Amino acid sequence: MKANIEKRYAIKFCVKLGKSATETMEMLKKAYGSDSMSKTQIFRWHKTFKDGRESVEDEPRSGRPEENVNAVLSVLNRDHRMNVRMIAEEVGISKTIVHEIITEKLHMRKICAKLVPKNLGADQMEHRLLTNQEIHTSLLVREFLNGKSITVLPHPPYSPDLAPCDFFLFPKLKSHLKGKHFRTIENIQKAVTDALNSLTENEFIHCYNEWKNRWERCVRSQGSYFEGDNINL
Numbered sequence: 001m002k003a004n005i006e007k008r009y010a011i012k013f014c015v016k017l018g019k020s021a022t023e024t025m026e027m028l029k030k031a032y033g034s035d036s037m038s039k040t041q042i043f044r045w046h047k048t049f050k051d052g053r054e055s056v057e058d059e060p061r062s063g064r065p066e067e068n069v070n071a072v073l074s075v076l077n078r079d080h081r082m083n084v085r086m087i088a089e090e091v092g093i094s095k096t097i098v099h100e101i102i103t104e105k106l107h108m109r110k111i112c113a114k115l116v117p118k119n120l121g122a123d124q125m126e127h128r129l130l131t132n133q134e135i136h137t138s139l140l141v142r143e144f145l146n147g148k149s150i151t152v153l154p155h156p157p158y159s160p161d162l163a164p165c166d167f168f169l170f171p172k173l174k175s176h177l178k179g180k181h182f183r184t185i186e187n188i189q190k191a192v193t194d195a196l197n198s199l200t201e202n203e204f205i206h207c208y209n210e211w212k213n214r215w216e217r218c219v220r221s222q223g224s225y226f227e228g229d230n231i232n233l
Contacts, residue, residue: 004089007037008056012049021046026183033181038086065105068093072101076108162214168207172199 007028014024025042036042071091075082084102088095102108145152160166176195182188 004037005056007032008045011042011045012056015046015049022185026185030181030183034179037089038082041086041089068097069101069105072098073106076102076106159218162211162218164207164211167214168210172203 010028010031011024014027019027021043024046025036025039028036028042037045068091071093072087075087075090082090084095084098087102088098091098173192173195176198177191180191182191
């Protein structure tokens with residue numbers, strides 16, 4: 001919490017200097033790197049200070065368990081890749097409480113860096129086996145895929161362990177970008193593009209073979225998850 005207070009003072013200082021929320025975020029990313037606050041948090045605190053708030057402390061919370069559970073669930077519904085630290089910052093409660101809510105109240109665990117239901121129901125496991133869930137419903141995505149004559153294979157919900165982006169592409173990008181600081185959004189975009197362009201044909205072939213192996217493991221496990229359940233604090 002002390003580290004968060006320090007960053008809030010930094011945001012408040014940027015507001016006093018007339019910096020925009022985007023400029024403030026870039027400055028914090030440069031100063032704190034991977035330990036910086038999330039974009040949502042930075043923009044929220046920037047707006048709060050710009051509206052006249054002076055205190056950097058969290059507002060007193062009622063502490064009612066159901067309110068905390070609903071707040072954590074709301075954050076996760078927005079982004080299942082949020083880790084415990086980020087959720088704690090967003091909601092304003094301790095990491096220990098967030099961890100307890102995720103594991104004991106929401107019954108979730110981490111698969112391929114995504115928080116998903118800890119135990120799938122029979123219908124959810126059937127979806128994983130039958131893959132009859134409609135995917136790529138975004139009109140923009142559908143138009144792009146059709147324009148490139150790309151064949152779309154069905155993908156079941158609740159299945160980051162079966163999604164090539166989750167078990168192959170995103171970890172590759174994370175490894176390439178880890179520990180690097182970027183001063184502008186353009187620099188981030190260039191770094192991601194360079195990382196994507198550096199992927200070789202053999203890496204994609206390996207990904208495809210691993211994808212087939214994962215489907216076979218899914219079938220052998222009768223639709224249950226077959227890897228991961230650690231939740232990073």
